[in-house]
Amino acid sequence: MSATIQILSGLGDKGPAAIVVEAQGKRLLLDAGGALHPGEPVTWAQGLAVDAVLISHDHVDHIGGVVELPAQIPLYCTPLVAKTLPPQRAWQPLPYRGRLDVEGIAVTTGQAGHSLGGVWLHLDDAGGIFYSGDACFESRLFPFDAPPPAHTALLDASYGRYDQPQAQCIHAIGKALDHPLVLPVPETGRALEMALWLSEEADQRHLPLAIDPIIRDNLAALLALPNDLRRKGLDAAIQALLQRPNARHPALWLVSDRDDDPPDWPHHRLLHTGYLTPQRRQQLAAGEVLWQRWNVHLRASHLVALAHQLQAVQVAPLFTPLHADAESAWRDLLGTRLITQPSLDVEAQTKVLSSPLLTP
Known part of the structure; x- marks a missing residue:
């Protein structure tokens, strides 16, 4: 054929x-x-x-x-x-x-x-x-x-x-977490795994964290699927994250990407982790935003x-x-x-x- x-x-x-x-x-x-x-x-x-x-x-x-x-x-x-x-x-x-x-x-x-x-x-x-x-x-x-x-x-x-391992990407992002950050992400993609990682880092560093409700909803949707549709050993961490309240004044904020610009977040810096639009490339060149890939x-x-x-x-x-x-x-x-x-x-x-x- x-x-x-x-x-x-x-x-x-x-x-x-x-x-x-x-x-x-x-x-x-x-x-x-x-x-x-x-x-x-x-x-x-x-x-x-x-x-x-x-x-x-x-x-x-x-x-x-x-x-x-x-x-x-x-x-x-x-x-x-x-x-x-x-x-x-x-x-x-x-x-x-x-x-x-x-x-x-x-x-x-x-x-x-x-x-x-x-x-x-x-x-x-x-x-x-x-x-x-x-x-x-x-x-x-x-x-x-x-x-x-x-x-x-x-x-x-x-x-x-490009061929940099994920562990190196995560290490680089980790070095930026000591300053107030907003991380805009696709809400059904890297958002879910970054939410788990950020919750671990926030606990270790004693940093207040907030996660957009839509990202939480998508984590709940993943948890509702048959367990072979997600990596093993993470269900307890997902459940704990879903029960964790958002901080009132977060230092770290994981948000659904809505074309956020620096003026939208006057008390935080934007850290992008994926594809950059031409406008965001200009902002990065001007030092207005941060960028580090999450594979x-x-x-x-x-x-x-x-x-x-x-x-x-x-x-x-x-x-x-x-x-x-x-x-x-x-x-x-x-x-x-x-x-x-x-x-x-x-x-x-x-x-x-x-x-x-x-x-x-």
Whole structure:
């Protein structure tokens, strides 16, 4: 069997996720990403015709473009991800870990290690097509499930060739905790594991701590899932955190990211731990905010390890720049498996359907 893959958005730079796989006469859209920056248009959806949509997780660059699609297109996602769909949007359940048939194509899902309710997707066609969505091996809270083999791997490369272990990131953040801080975070992603870590640090350092109610609610939602959908040995810590009252005058404040700016928090400094918008990059350069990554995506060595584990013949690093120097570095890491084309015909011998997205 053969399949056609069209990476509509997400190859060659950090951008919304949108990939069409055509197999057995059906077209499945993997993720429907919205704009990363306010006011940017979502162009990948224009004139698009698909038979079904599968959503990996609920972050805006993977689900925010659902509003651009006709409401009658069947949409599949996990029940927790469905909570962030547009009101009244019909959906059908993806298992958190399991297998189902979508338009005659067997789809396997597993935990992606990135966010509450998030999954990777494996399509059992053309030797296997694996899409990681956003994924991470290092979460202390979210497990990563080993996927089946796949001929083609579409992998989260948001961090490019960065390869610093999580322990070093946490150590660096820890050194900043002696000053009043606000940490804005995606409320279903790193927020949950950072809440556990911050509560431990606050106790050890005798620092008052506050955590946004929505983050607490999401921790409670995680605790309500079957226990094999979170790392072992953390239930007691989660329960203790849920019972812990917020400090009236917190030195540390973990908040849902609402595009916070320094004037919003005159008595604290903002410490960002993930993707920086252009405005936040300017604030960082001016010394107005702090930044230290908390790993929630695949590091370079982990991406290569996953490609090996999948026994992938071809690998597309997604959500990362692929200019000439970067492409050369990825070729050193992945060899002849590297994909830099947005359209591929996947069969026994892969043939490129269009000219390369980027000039070597």
